[in-house]
Amino acid sequence: MAFNKKKIKKFFRVTTVVTGAAFVTLSVIAHRCKKESTYEYEPQEQNPMEGRKVVFVADDNEAENADGRRGHLEAIGDTDYHPGFYDRYVKRTLDILLSFGGLVLLSPVFLGFAIAIKIDDPGPVFFTQKRLGQDKKFFKLHKFRTMKMSTPHDVPTHMLADPEQYITRMGRFMRRHSIDELPQIWDIFVGNMSVIGPRPGLWNQDILAAERDKYGANDVKPGLTGWAQINGRDELEIPVKAKLDGEYVKRESLLFDLKCFFGTVGKVGGDDSVVEGGTGEMSKTGRHYSDGKEDQELIGNIGFGQTVTVDKGAQKRVLITGKGSYIGESFIEYAGKHYPSILIDAVDMMDGTWRERDFSAYDVVYHVAGIAHADVGNVDEATKTKYYEVNTDLAVEVCRKAKAEGVKEFIFMSSMIVYGDSASFGRDKIVDEQTVPAASNFYGDSKLQADVAVRDFADNKFQVIVLRPPMIYGKNSKGNYPVLAKFAKKLPLFPDVDNQRSMLHIDNLCELLCQVVLIENFERESVVLFPQNARWVQTSEMVKEIAAVSGRNIIVAGGIMKLAVAFAGKVPGKIGGLVNKAFGNSCYAYSLSEYKGIDYQITDLESSIRKTEGNI
Numbered sequence: 001m002a003f004n005k006k007k008i009k010k011f012f013r014v015t016t017v018v019t020g021a022a023f024v025t026l027s028v029i030a031h032r033c034k035k036e037s038t039y040e041y042e043p044q045e046q047n048p049m050e051g052r053k054v055v056f057v058a059d060d061n062e063a064e065n066a067d068g069r070r071g072h073l074e075a076i077g078d079t080d081y082h083p084g085f086y087d088r089y090v091k092r093t094l095d096i097l098l099s100f101g102g103l104v105l106l107s108p109v110f111l112g113f114a115i116a117i118k119i120d121d122p123g124p125v126f127f128t129q130k131r132l133g134q135d136k137k138f139f140k141l142h143k144f145r146t147m148k149m150s151t152p153h154d155v156p157t158h159m160l161a162d163p164e165q166y167i168t169r170m171g172r173f174m175r176r177h178s179i180d181e182l183p184q185i186w187d188i189f190v191g192n193m194s195v196i197g198p199r200p201g202l203w204n205q206d207i208l209a210a211e212r213d214k215y216g217a218n219d220v221k222p223g224l225t226g227w228a229q230i231n232g233r234d235e236l237e238i239p240v241k242a243k244l245d246g247e248y249v250k251r252e253s254l255l256f257d258l259k260c261f262f263g264t265v266g267k268v269g270g271d272d273s274v275v276e277g278g279t280g281e282m283s284k285t286g287r288h289y290s291d292g293k294e295d296q297e298l299i300g301n302i303g304f305g306q307t308v309t310v311d312k313g314a315q316k317r318v319l320i321t322g323k324g325s326y327i328g329e330s331f332i333e334y335a336g337k338h339y340p341s342i343l344i345d346a347v348d349m350m351d352g353t354w355r356e357r358d359f360s361a362y363d364v365v366y367h368v369a370g371i372a373h374a375d376v377g378n379v380d381e382a383t384k385t386k387y388y389e390v391n392t393d394l395a396v397e398v399c400r401k402a403k404a405e406g407v408k409e410f411i412f413m414s415s416m417i418v419y420g421d422s423a424s425f426g427r428d429k430i431v432d433e434q435t436v437p438a439a440s441n442f443y444g445d446s447k448l449q450a451d452v453a454v455r456d457f458a459d460n461k462f463q464v465i466v467l468r469p470p471m472i473y474g475k476n477s478k479g480n481y482p483v484l485a486k487f488a489k490k491l492p493l494f495p496d497v498d499n500q501r502s503m504l505h506i507d508n509l510c511e512l513l514c515q516v517v518l519i520e521n522f523e524r525e526s527v528v529l530f531p532q533n534a535r536w537v538q539t540s541e542m543v544k545e546i547a548a549v550s551g552r553n554i555i556v557a558g559g560i561m562k563l564a565v566a567f568a569g570k571v572p573g574k575i576g577g578l579v580n581k582a583f584g585n586s587c588y589a590y591s592l593s594e595y596k597g598i599d600y601q602i603t604d605l606e607s608s609i610r611k612t613e614g615n616i
Contacts, residue, residue, distance in 0.1 A: 215246020
């Protein structure tokens with residue numbers, strides 16, 4: 001026993017000496033790094049707004065900042081914040097102890113991820129970004145590198161045109177579990193950050209800085225995690241996030257910091273509010289079919305990979321799962337007129353009796369049931385859950401049943417929404433064969449999860465075809481087209497804006513469906529199709545055509561009206577979203593929509609509008 005006691009005492013002495021030496025060494029290094037990390041030797045890089053209260057002033061003549069707005073910050077006074085005893089002494093002591101312990105205990109983890117990062121994408125293990133610290137003081141924030149060396153620097157993920165293409169495989173895992181944030185433990189030890197506090201914004205996130213000033217959230221040190229982080233993270237709009245950060249400042253205390261800390265622990269296992277490319281985006285609600293997929297798996301097999309032969313005399317039996325839907329009813333009517341050999345039935349999906357339906361009598365199941373339109377910025381959790389239950393879970397269940405009962409082909413109605421929202425006014429967005437799906441809200445994600453899931457059922461006896469159409473319009477259609485038509489029939493003026501959008505008339509879709517059903521055979525187990533009209537449409541051109549068909553002469557004007565659209569598109573929230581939806585750019589490359597052996601683009605813009613408006 002005495003021998004063991006001596007060993008234990010010796011162990012503790014050695015441990016104490018080593019730990020003390022490590023602490024002193026790290027403290028000396030941190031002291032030397034402090035000035036360099038806050039740009040003390042680079043005065044030109046320091047923030048001229050440090051210690052000032054600011055407001056954001058919009059100005060369309062200035063460059064766009066990291067929050068997607070044009071304008072600048074203006075000082076309206078000095079900060080008058082005075083840190084209390086807890087903030088100045090207790091919290092800083094805890095920060096030092098926790099960060100030092102983290103650096104020591106996690107050193108093997110740091111080494112392991114450093115090696116993994118090097119193997120995945122050769123280059124630096126860490127990267128630094130200029131961030132907003134306490135009192136808006138700029139500092140260098142450290143992270144594990146999760147993005148490829150070609151990624152633009154100092155650009156927030158949500159501002160990248162296609163963020164998924166830049167993220168490494170290891171990076172996806174680290175971001176999902178917040179592991180990329182671990183090097184900020186060093187920033188805490190140095191004194192630029194705290195364990196708990198508002199997340200540090202980029203130096204040029206002017207909207208975020210101004211919004212946080214409203215609540216005093218720039219007065220405290222930024223944190224590794226915080227109140228906003230555990231209450232939404234990437235799914236929160238900037239004003240909401242800033243308000244939560246201000247709530248933290250008001251409630252700052254040991255107990256509240258503990259609440260934030262333990263709330264974060266529950267998130268690290270897999271935080272669904274982390275959305276690549278997303279500030280103000282809705283999180284997933286428990287559907288993760290896309291997780292772990294390679295980019296090419298998400299894109300899918302574009303087209304049939306061969307010239308196909310359509311046997312227009314063949315008899316096929318098709319079951320539409322989604323009775324009463326606009327697309328389903330249009331398909332039935334169109335096929336009845338032009339392809340009588342296609343025998344179509346439809347089943348109601350509302351009451352659950354479809355589960356008793358025998359699918360084995362059908363060659364093809366065409367799944368169209370789903371919830372389409374939503375105000376994605378103002379919904380509760382129950383609504384989000386409903387979207388996933390209908391758009392994802394129901395599709396997966398129907399596909400599983402179709403395969404189990406011997407159906408040879410399953411067609412799923414996905415959407416262009418899986419590629420996110422339209423590009424903001426003035427920016428191009430052309431989806432091509434290299435573009436990786438990246439939904440920007442829960443509606444798009446609910447379709448993407450189903451899109452990925454049903455393709456996983458495909459094999460040599462069960463072929464799956466996924467359609468990702470753009471906006472579909474036609475007589476009695478719902479959605480954005482009727483709104484546009486109403487404007488065309490009532491407004492005397494309409495903005496002349498140079499935008500381009502892919503669209504799909506219902507007849508072109510139905511013609512494609514009929515020919516796809518009648519293909520003799522094709523080799524690929526799963527196929528992704530991108531049907532669209534033969535050419536892109538300009539919003540003002542469509543409005544002018546609708547007005548002409550309706551016997552009206554609408555004036556399409558540029559100048560001030562065009563400037564008004566440009567300004568409105570920069571307004572955050574619903575107004576900007578509606579403007580960008582109407583006048584933004586969102587196109588499929590023409591090559592995605594051409595399939596050898598199939599000719600489906602039978603209706604051009606002029607004739608499609610005449611049909612839609614009842615003039616044919």
